[in-house]
Amino acid sequence: MRIAVGDILRYKKVICSENLYEDGCLNFHFLTKMPVVKGLQLEKGINASSAIQSADFGKVRPVILVASSPNKKGSAETPxxxxxxxxxxxxxxxxxxxxxxxxxxxxPGNKALLEAFCLAHSHDPKQRLMTPPILFFQRVTVNGISKGFPKFMGFGVINSVDLVTQWDNDKQRSFTNYAFDFTVLTLELEHERFDFSWINERRRSGFSLQDTNAKAPSSWKSWLQLGSNSLDNLRRRVSKLKVVKAGEQRPQQGTRQYQTLKSVYDFYADKKHNFEALAELIAERVIGQDMGIYRRGWITQGSSDGGADFVGKVVLGSGFSKVELIVLGQAKCEKLDSPTGGNHIARTVARLKRGWLGVYVTTSYFSESVQREVIEDNYPIVLIHGKRIAEELSQLLHESETANTVNELLNEIDAQYASRIRRRRPDEVLASNI
Structure with missing residues (x-):
């Protein structure tokens, strides 16, 4: 049985594994049905199958299913x-x-993933061979029903692990947790189809890792042989003209994200210049949150910005083998329901010199024509829309140990605005020790 990334499955509480389809979707329980083998579940966020005896490597965990519920984010259940x-x-x-x-x-879920991480990053190929593949799902809403419809989002391995402190808004308390960065592996040579029989074969007691891996995707086999240094070359990449619809750039009215973005717009309604401090922080997270390559510089002085509201730099490499690129940022606190003006983006692009990067942050969204122009002309500019601001701000709030509301967090960021202002040339950021 083969499935594709993006396929929506049906997962019913009352298990029915007889039908290939249920309610118009591929039946999860039919897909995972095997005689005399305990079924797989998607009841939790991290669903690790129990370790079983293999024929060649002792006890091995066959698979881990990871499921995310976007509709529950920020709730007491998923803070x-x-x-x-x-x-x-x-x-x-x-x-x-x-x-x-x-x-x-x-x-229990963290424990299983930490064990998988240790196996995946072992220098011993035999240890890597015991790594359980991780399958990713995202719960989606179908016909107004938000439960029981997991969307398959691919498979992969853990790339890195961070110990983090998070804040539970509902319970008004902090707690420590792990954040896992996964690499989703490519299915290019399988024509974007995932063979689920590989997973099912791994669930049989006494299975052979060597034999079952014959059914594994090519990227998995390459990773087993080459190790973690090969992950970047094996990650899934979809090449397409990424024009994002307006509805995907704006939170839906009535949602928590929409209220967050509206709070931002209302907060800066009478002091829109101050929005630059938040835009600078969002740009830092979007550009450098995975590798920490972005360095904040300063916020420019009032109307004398010359086409930039904040300046930073991107640092690649280290020591002698290092290069630094200037980043010019534009910040616009605009109405949530009107697209940002293409002339503002053109103004930012016009200021970019060879080797410079641009960032444009807006509470609004980008029209399709503006996106096409940026993509087709290969402008070196990062576009950050209102929905992404809301997502990053929500995460900042969860990470904060001092702010309990969006407005409290905005006040903390706004308090830094005046101290961040400098009257300097953009190229001076390269001489700054930041």
Whole structure:
């Protein structure tokens, strides 16, 4: 049985594994049905199948299923926000500890993923061979029903692990947890189809890792042979003209994200210049959150910005083998329901010199014509729309140990605005020790 990234499955509480389809979707329980083998479940965020005896490597965990619920983010049940970018082979997922004072490594899901991480990054190929493949799902709403419809988002391995402190808004307390960065592996040679029989064969007691891996995707086999240094070359990448519809750049009215973005717009309504401090912080997270390559410089002085509202730099490499690129940022606190003006973006692009990068941050969204112009002309500019601002701000709030509301967090950021202002030339950022 083969499935594709983006296929929506049906997962019913009352297990029915007889029909290939249920309610118009491929039946998860039919897909995973095997005689005399305990079924797979998607009841939790991290669903690790029990380790079983293999024929050649002792006890091995066959698979781990990871599921995210975007409709529950920020709730008492899921007081964090996972990030899925499977078209670029990246998922950032928060573990299953929510209790203050508890060792997050002891939470059952975290424990299974930490074990998988150790196996995946072993220098011993035999240890890597025992790594359980991780399958990713995102719960979506179908016909108004938000439960029981997991969307398949690919498979992969853990790339890195961070110990983080998070804030539970509903319970007004902080707790430690793990954040896992996954590399989603490519299915290019399989024509974007994932053979689920590979997973099912791994679930048979006494299975052979060597034999079952014959059914594994080519990227998995390459990774087993080459190790973690090969992950970047094996990650999933979708090449396409990425014109994003307006509806995907704006939070839906009535949602928590919409209220967050509206709070931003209202907060800066009478002091729109101050929005530059928040835009600078959002740009830092978007550009450098995975590798820490972005360095903040300063906010420019009032109307004398010459086409830039903030200046920073991107640092690649280290020591002698290092290069620094100037980043010019434009910040616009605009109405949420009107597209940003293309002339503003053109103004930013016109200021860019060879080797410089641009960032444009708006509470609004970008029209399709503006996006096409940026893509087709290969402008070196990062576009950050209102929905992304809301997502990053929500995550900042979850990470904060001092702010309990969006407005409290905005006040903290705004308090830094005046001290960040400088009257300098953009190229001076390269001489700054930042």
């Amino acid at each position: 964090w926000e996972d990030f899925f970018d499977v078209d670029n082979g990246h998922i950032r997922y928060f573990g299953d500890n929510k209790l203050p004072g508890k060792d997050p490594a002891m939470a």
